Amino acid sequence: MSAAEALLEVDDLVVEYGAGGGRKVHAVSGVSFELLRGETLGLVGESGCGKSSAGRALMQLPRPTAGQVRLDGEDLTLLSGEDLRRRRSKIQMIFQDPISSLNPRRRVRDIIAAPLLIAGDKDKQAREMRVRELLDAVGLDPDQAMDRRPHEFSGGQCQRISIARALILEPEVLICDEPVSALDVSVQAQILNLLHEMKDRYGLTMLFISHDLAVVKNVSDRVAVMYLGRMCELASSEALYARPAHPYTAALLSAIPEPDPAKPPQPVAMTSGELPSPLDPPSGCRFRTRCPHAQDRCAQEEPPLAEIEAGHYVACHFPLWSGAAAAD
Amino acid sequence: MEADSAEPLLSVEDLSTHFQTPRGLVRAVDGVSFELQRGRTLGVVGESGSGKSVMARTLLGLLPSVARVSDETQIWFDRQDLRQLSGADFRKLLGPEIAMVFQDPLTSLNPVMTVGAQIGESLVHHLGMRKSEARNRAIELLASVGIPLPEQRVGVYPHQLSGGMRQRVAIAMALACEPKLLIADEPTTALDVTVQAEILDLLQRQQQERHMAMILITHDLGVVAGRTDDVAVMYAGKIVERAPTKELFDNMRMPYTEALMNSIPRLDDPPHTVIQAVGGRPPDLIDPPRGCRFSPRCRYAVDRCRTDPPELSATPDRADHVFSCWYPIDRSEVAA
Numbered sequence: 001m002s003a004a005e006a007l008l009e010v011d012d013l014v015v016e017y018g019a020g021g022g023r024k025v026h027a028v029s030g031v032s033f034e035l036l037r038g039e040t041l042g043l044v045g046e047s048g049c050g051k052s053s054a055g056r057a058l059m060q061l062p063r064p065t066a067g068q069v070r071l072d073g074e075d076l077t078l079l080s081g082e083d084l085r086r087r088r089s090k091i092q093m094i095f096q097d098p099i100s101s102l103n104p105r106r107r108v109r110d111i112i113a114a115p116l117l118i119a120g121d122k123d124k125q126a127r128e129m130r131v132r133e134l135l136d137a138v139g140l141d142p143d144q145a146m147d148r149r150p151h152e153f154s155g156g157q158c159q160r161i162s163i164a165r166a167l168i169l170e171p172e173v174l175i176c177d178e179p180v181s182a183l184d185v186s187v188q189a190q191i192l193n194l195l196h197e198m199k200d201r202y203g204l205t206m207l208f209i210s211h212d213l214a215v216v217k218n219v220s221d222r223v224a225v226m227y228l229g230r231m232c233e234l235a236s237s238e239a240l241y242a243r244p245a246h247p248y249t250a251a252l253l254s255a256i257p258e259p260d261p262a263k264p265p266q267p268v269a270m271t272s273g274e275l276p277s278p279l280d281p282p283s284g285c286r287f288r289t290r291c292p293h294a295q296d297r298c299a300q301e302e303p304p305l306a307e308i309e310a311g312h313y314v315a316c317h318f319p320l321w322s323g324a325a326a327a328d
Numbered sequence: 329m330e331a332d333s334a335e336p337l338l339s340v341e342d343l344s345t346h347f348q349t350p351r352g353l354v355r356a357v358d359g360v361s362f363e364l365q366r367g368r369t370l371g372v373v374g375e376s377g378s379g380k381s382v383m384a385r386t387l388l389g390l391l392p393s394v395a396r397v398s399d400e401t402q403i404w405f406d407r408q409d410l411r412q413l414s415g416a417d418f419r420k421l422l423g424p425e426i427a428m429v430f431q432d433p434l435t436s437l438n439p440v441m442t443v444g445a446q447i448g449e450s451l452v453h454h455l456g457m458r459k460s461e462a463r464n465r466a467i468e469l470l471a472s473v474g475i476p477l478p479e480q481r482v483g484v485y486p487h488q489l490s491g492g493m494r495q496r497v498a499i500a501m502a503l504a505c506e507p508k509l510l511i512a513d514e515p516t517t518a519l520d521v522t523v524q525a526e527i528l529d530l531l532q533r534q535q536q537e538r539h540m541a542m543i544l545i546t547h548d549l550g551v552v553a554g555r556t557d558d559v560a561v562m563y564a565g566k567i568v569e570r571a572p573t574k575e576l577f578d579n580m581r582m583p584y585t586e587a588l589m590n591s592i593p594r595l596d597d598p599p600h601t602v603i604q605a606v607g608g609r610p611p612d613l614i615d616p617p618r619g620c621r622f623s624p625r626c627r628y629a630v631d632r633c634r635t636d637p638p639e640l641s642a643t644p645d646r647a648d649h650v651f652s653c654w655y656p657i658d659r660s661e662v663a664a
């Protein structure tokens with residue numbers, strides 16, 4: 001893993017939204033990570049913790065409040081106009097709600113070809129060939145699908161169409177924002193398998209955003225956990241699920257209901273259970289108002305993301321284990 | 329299973345609910361039967377559109393006017409024949425006898441009334457409490473569902489609460505009159521796992537304290553595994569398998585149950601494990617497949633499956649485990 005090169009480097013990303021009266025929503029507050037070429041990085045955390053804001057900021061949609069997003073070494077936050085558009089086409093995104101993210105009035109052929117047109121491709125016949133090729137790749141019959149409109153398809157089929165649209169410009173990075181959350185379990189598996197196949201076939205690097213920890217484990221090489229705009233933990237999938245070091249990761253994992261009556265969930269108790277507001281996040285460690293291990297220091301000092309084992313990063317003053325403890 | 333001999337609280341027989349639509353008759357629920365004892369929880373699972381919510385809404389008498397419940401349908405609740413009750417008498421049961429919690433708490437909460445006033449209203453209306461008494465009881469109920477600072481929370485409106493807190497309020501409201509049966513339709517689907525665990529713990533605790541029966545509808549097999557006594561699996565408007573929860577997970581017989589189980593990623597599996605998706609498309613309920621409704625998607629299907637519908641039945645050794653399949657999976661054979 002260490003030999004792999006970073007395709008996308010995100011440094012100290014900050015996303016804030018105006019909330020009226022001079023107040024700000026602190027959606028993402030200084031998050032850094034890398035996407036290694038060819039890997040899938042999972043991004044998990046509860047609703048409102050800033051996953052989508054981070055994903056959109058990578059695409060400069062909108063441009064982040066602060067921080068750098070370097071694609072192949074080039075900082076996208078410094079580009080604009082045609083330069084930005086050309087570079088950005090290397091990153092594509094698919095969303096949670098496949099039906100509403102497709103224009104209902106347009107035919108599937110036009111929806112999928114739209115990015116080509118915007119990029120200035122004028123060859124109509126070549127475009128049609130590409131659309132056919134991609135429909136076929138995502139498991140839809142081009143002859144049947146090309147001239148129909150989104151409402152004539154099921155949710156799972158619409159997600160296939162948005163994947164085809166996202167791949168038509170041959171992106172290097174695919175950001176999947178809850179791509180299966182709105183789908184039924186049986187369809188979810190089909191789409192996950194399809195994403196896997198597309199990744200192999202087109203050599204994609206993926207950021208996979210989801211609040212479903214079992215799904216994230218299945219698709220990811222590494223996983224990052226966010227809480228209230230900050231990153232808590234980042235490690236290989238295996239290590240994160242086997243030995244979480246951040247109290248929040250441990251709480252999340254302990255709450256997952258497993259489909260096995262012999263393993264009833266034994267959730268780690270958290271304090272109060274109420275989410276603090278992103279308008280006025282707690283000082284120091286943002287998890288401290290719910291953390292069962294919080295101490296005075298947690299309110300005063302913000303814990304930095306530190307490497308406690310090769311490739312395993314944790315932002316906590318009192319991690320559940322540390323490299324030294326793990327050695328014995 | 330000790331409760332088996334007792335008279336069931338709820339007994340449903342041959343329940344069918346159809347919708348008249350321009351395209352034809354949608355057989356949303358088609359001949360569903362089950363019983364539920366006091367103090368027990370029945371989980372209902374199945375893919376989207378399999379009829380879980382329509383079944384629940386039929387029990388609650390909350391169907392749109394285009395829906396038609398068949399004449400064969402029998403619903404007995406606490407020795408009353410619900411099919412014979414007038415609309416007004418039926419509505420008297422809702423709240424004090426049968427209560428519900430939905431996926432979106434906003435559908436059961438009134439946006440322009442404070443949380444305390446809503447809970448209080450049903451206490452005044454159904455139990456004849458005085459207003460001040462009802463307010464105090466509302467505070468107690470909010471505390472019992474784990475809402476911090478309940479004295480302050482009685483005065484807030486639903487939109488001022490987080491999704492998890494709203495669902496707690498909806499549960500407090502549902503429990504206000506101590507119903508005998510609670511129907512929860514995807515009560516935690518919109519919530520984060522940590523909040524989900526809290527809400528399910530809460531439901532389970534309240535249920536045990538009150539010896540209430542519960543129908544828990546969900547598409548999450550994880551939720552079903554840890555929180556129910558029995559499970560009914562629905563497919564295309566029918567119950568295709570029903571058994572005590574542990575038995576169902578240990579020894580599933582119906583291929584659809586197996587396919588559903590295989591289609592979810594497991595935490596135990598290493599990353600990148602290939603998931604076995606159920607192929608094909610959900611059935612069209614206007615023109616369901618002949619024979620076994622799962623046959624177009626079943627990996628074990630043979631000719632007979634495509635012509636003869638299998639009945640829901642048990643094997644001689646386990647009367648409490650029923651399934652509808654001509655060629656049920658036999659785990660002992662698989663293991664051998």
Ligand SMILES: Nc1ncnc2c1ncn2[C@@H]1O[C@H](COP(=O)(O)OP(=O)(O)OP(=O)(O)O)[C@@H](O)[C@H]1O
Binds near residue numbers: 049
């Ligand atoms: N356009 C916006 N204007 C103002 N606030 C926003 C905007 N978009 C998001 N937010 C707020 O920023 C925070 C982070 O939101 P975001 O959508 O990134 O979270 P998320 O982790 O993707 O959540 P979910 O799991 O619910 O999708 C939330 O408090 C949200 O309410």
Ligand SMILES: Nc1ncnc2c1ncn2[C@@H]1O[C@H](COP(=O)(O)OP(=O)(O)OP(=O)(O)O)[C@@H](O)[C@H]1O
Binds near residue numbers: 381
């Ligand atoms: N008002 C209606 N008119 C026509 N058909 C309807 C109506 N309400 C529900 N249906 C149909 O009845 C079937 C069963 O729907 P139901 O809502 O019970 O499914 P479900 O199992 O609860 O699914 P989900 O998991 O998505 O909630 C579906 O095919 C649905 O399209």
Ligand code: SF4
Binds near residue numbers: 294
């Ligand atoms: S820094 Fe303190 S409050 Fe934050 S997670 Fe660690 S122990 Fe808990």
Ligand code: SF4
Binds near residue numbers: 584621624638
């Ligand atoms: S009856 Fe046949 S098609 Fe239906 S589930 Fe059993 S084996 Fe499959």
Ligand SMILES: [Mg+2]
Binds near residue numbers: 051053177
């Ligand atoms: Mg999001």
Ligand SMILES: [Mg+2]
Binds near residue numbers: 380381382513
């Ligand atoms: Mg439903």
